[in-house]
Amino acid sequence: MTAVVAPAGVWGQLVGQDHAVDVLSAAARAAAQIVAGEPAPPGAMTHAWLLTGPPGSGRSVAARAFAAALQCITGTGCGQCPGCRTAMHGTHADVRLVIPEGLSISVAEMRALVQAAARRPTTGQWQVVIIEDADRLTEGASNALLKAVEEPPERTVFLLCAPSDHPEDISVTIRSRCRLVTLRTPAAEAIARVLVERDGVDPELAEWAASVCGGHVGRARRLATDDNARKRRAAVLRIPLGLSRPGDVFRCADDLIAAAEADATEESKERDEAEKAELRNAMGGDATGKGVAGAKRAAEAAVKQLEKRQKSRATRTQRDTLDLALVDLAGFYRDVLVAVSGADARYNHPDHAQDIEQAARQWTAESTLKRLEAVLACREAILWNVKPRIAVEAMLTALRHG
Incomplete structure (x- = not known):
C-alpha cells in the first residue's frame, strides 16, 4: 500500500484533496492578513464559497477545516489552538453549521441564519456559515440567502456544500457569486x-x-x-442474480425497504430520546408541584413539534440509506458492462467478480444497460418523492425481465 503524506493541522482531516487544501489554506492565510490590516494577494479570499464533489469526497470536512483555519490564531489551521479545536468540534460561537434534518432547508430557517450571520464575530476572526447539502434549499430559502451573498457583511463567510452531480440544484445567481472549489474522489x-x-x-x-x-x-x-453494514451490502449484491421467480421481486423489495428502515431507526433512536428528554427538562415538563400544569402542556406541545422534525429526519435517513443500496446495485451492473465489453477497467465490486462474470455470460450488453437504467430511474423517482416501495418494486420488476 502506497504511503500518502497527510497535510498538517486541520487539513489532515481531508483525504486525497491536495488541490482543495492548497486553495483553501491560501485563502485562510489571506484572511489572516485582512484581519491584521495587511495587504493580501488579490482574489485569494472571498466571502462566498461553493464546495462540490462526489458523495463521500469530504465536502463538509473541507468546509469545517476551512472554518477552523479562518478562526485559527496563526491563520494556518494549526489544529491545536482553541479556534481550530472548537470549530472542528462544532462548538465555536462564530461558526454556524446548517445540516438539513428533513428533506429541505426552509425559508424561515435561512432568514434566521442570515440575520444571525450579519452580526460581527464575538470571539473569533470571522462569522462563518456552513450549509451542508445546499442543494436542498427551497426556492424561498435560496432567495433569502442570495440577498446576504449579494451584500455580505464585512466579516462573514458563507461556505456552501453540494454534490457535483447536481450543482444545478443551487440557483445560478448564487453559484455565480461563489468561488468554486471542486473535490475529487479520493484514491x-x-x-x-x-x-x-x-x-x-x-x-x-x-x-x-x-x-x-x-x-x-x-x-x-x-x-x-460495522458488521451490519457489511451484511446489508452483501444482501443488496445478491439481488441481481436472485430474481429468478416473480415472487423474488416482492421479497427483495421487502428486504431493501426493511434494511433502510432498520438503519434509520438504529441511527436515530438514541438521539431522538435524548432530544426529547433534554427538551422536556429545559421546559420544566418533568417538574412536580403546584403551578406546573401549564409548563407540562407547553413541554408536550414542543415535544410534538420535535417529533415531527425527527420523523422528517428519519425519512431522510431512510432514503439516504436506500440510495446507497441503489448505488451499489448500479455499480454491479456497470461492472457487468465492463465484463461484457472486455474493457480493462477496475470493478466497483472486485470482491464479487465471480457473480459479475456469471452475469456477463447470461446477459447481453443491451439487457444489462436496461437494468442499469432501471436502477438510475428508481433513484430519480425517489428523489421526486415517489413512495420508495413503489419505486423499488417497479425497478426490481425491470431488473428481472431485463
Whole structure:
C-alpha cells in the first residue's frame, strides 16, 4: 500500500484533496492578513464559497477545516489552538453549521441564519456559515440567502456544500457569486491509510473497505467498522442474480425497504430520546408541584413539534440509506458492462467478480444497460418523492425481465 503524506493541522482531516487544501489554506492565510490590516494577494479570499464533489469526497470536512483555519490564531489551521479545536468540534460561537434534518432547508430557517450571520464575530476572526447539502434549499430559502451573498457583511463567510452531480440544484445567481472549489474522489490507497491510522482498522480490512466503497470515505469507515453494514451490502449484491421467480421481486423489495428502515431507526433512536428528554427538562415538563400544569402542556406541545422534525429526519435517513443500496446495485451492473465489453477497467465490486462474470455470460450488453437504467430511474423517482416501495418494486420488476 502506497504511503500518502497527510497535510498538517486541520487539513489532515481531508483525504486525497491536495488541490482543495492548497486553495483553501491560501485563502485562510489571506484572511489572516485582512484581519491584521495587511495587504493580501488579490482574489485569494472571498466571502462566498461553493464546495462540490462526489458523495463521500469530504465536502463538509473541507468546509469545517476551512472554518477552523479562518478562526485559527496563526491563520494556518494549526489544529491545536482553541479556534481550530472548537470549530472542528462544532462548538465555536462564530461558526454556524446548517445540516438539513428533513428533506429541505426552509425559508424561515435561512432568514434566521442570515440575520444571525450579519452580526460581527464575538470571539473569533470571522462569522462563518456552513450549509451542508445546499442543494436542498427551497426556492424561498435560496432567495433569502442570495440577498446576504449579494451584500455580505464585512466579516462573514458563507461556505456552501453540494454534490457535483447536481450543482444545478443551487440557483445560478448564487453559484455565480461563489468561488468554486471542486473535490475529487479520493484514491483507495489514501482511504485505506486513513482507516488504519485514524480509526485503528486492521490493514487487510481497511484495504477491502477502501476498494469497495466507491471513493466514499464515510462509507469505507462504516463498512470497516460495522458488521451490519457489511451484511446489508452483501444482501443488496445478491439481488441481481436472485430474481429468478416473480415472487423474488416482492421479497427483495421487502428486504431493501426493511434494511433502510432498520438503519434509520438504529441511527436515530438514541438521539431522538435524548432530544426529547433534554427538551422536556429545559421546559420544566418533568417538574412536580403546584403551578406546573401549564409548563407540562407547553413541554408536550414542543415535544410534538420535535417529533415531527425527527420523523422528517428519519425519512431522510431512510432514503439516504436506500440510495446507497441503489448505488451499489448500479455499480454491479456497470461492472457487468465492463465484463461484457472486455474493457480493462477496475470493478466497483472486485470482491464479487465471480457473480459479475456469471452475469456477463447470461446477459447481453443491451439487457444489462436496461437494468442499469432501471436502477438510475428508481433513484430519480425517489428523489421526486415517489413512495420508495413503489419505486423499488417497479425497478426490481425491470431488473428481472431485463
